[in-house]
Amino acid sequence: MANNRMTPRTFLAKQIRRLRGMSVDPETGREMTPADLAKLVYRSESLVKAWESGRRVPQHDDLRRLDEIFDTKGLLEEIGKELVKNERAPEWMDRWLEIEEKSDQLLTYQPLLIPGLLQTPEYACAVITKSGRKVDDVEKQVERRIDRQEVLSPYNDLMLVAIIDEGALYRPVGDQTTMHDQLVKLLEIAECPGVNVQVVPQNVGAYAGLAGGFVIASMEGHDFAYVDDVFSGDVLEHPEEVAIIKRIWEDLRLEALPGKQSIELIRKALDQWKT
Template sequence: MLRQEEVERHLADRLKRQEILTRDNPPQLFAVLDEGVLHRPVGGPAMMRDQLQALAKATEEPNVWVHVVPLTVGAYPGLNGPFVVAVDADNRLTGYLDNQLHGDVVESAEEVAALQLVWEAVRGQALPQRQSTDLIVKVAETWL
């Protein structure tokens, strides 16, 4: 269990990272969420509503795309856990796998290519941006 100071430090770190998306020359962010995370009560109704409203607002930024895989899809490759495929300024691709104990950086061309295929499969199951944002807003309203 984390102590209160650690929780506050983690929160401050996350909020600081969010500033990256609104700075001058921000990176592009493409995210896909499972609809289940919109409904899972973490932090109470007010916190859920606020988080989902903030997520919907983030999609108004020209460099942020958020897609939601609806519950009706059933099983799909994204259920195997969170991952990132990042492109740096030199167009080098790097992957990142997150798990319960730590994260793993993936740099081999073969493994990054495999992650890209999974990414495309996950995005292929997701709703388009506008429909995803509408769903996020609709679910946020249920958390009143």
């Protein structure tokens, strides 16, 4: 998928790539590589590449150091402070939403929560409120999350496979009613055509995927992945990166119970939340 809109984030990334390409490594005298720049800013090469792709925005200290290296007299720090700060929405989210809307298959995994596409408004509100991130308008964020569930409409002919850790069925998010209604909705969605909900039982112990949730999307023969952390999200498009996520997914499928057994686990958990 092509997205040619130049956002503040991509503009900053382009400037960092351009400046590095015009610079030489002080030790070797050759054209500076991402690895060379990483050493100068005391960061990893993978992080520098993320800056240059726009998947990550350098922190103020990093931008200040980049200005010193490239002798740009505070320009990069000013771009990061003014342009990126005022960007209407993170580019990675815009990009992922576009991928999500056009996908014919979504594979989602969450070790701690019910996946966003399967959440009730009340459950989503509790998750967003307790996320630790600054949210200016919780109601609007909840509305956007629920609106995204339109991709599950039968008219979209989407195949969704959701793998959830059993612990998420018992973790109290919101009040008793919120959890009860959430598991009821989960059971209802599991019965929909094209949807498969599977649960990894707690007796499995440690398994691949516990480090964090992700989504894999397939669109027009291409695979994309989305991973989230406390700071932001990443849309992965490079085949090697996506392949790693897909390998983790296959390991997860081996640990998850089949559909019918998973439904039984969800119904068992529902008993705990009945009022």
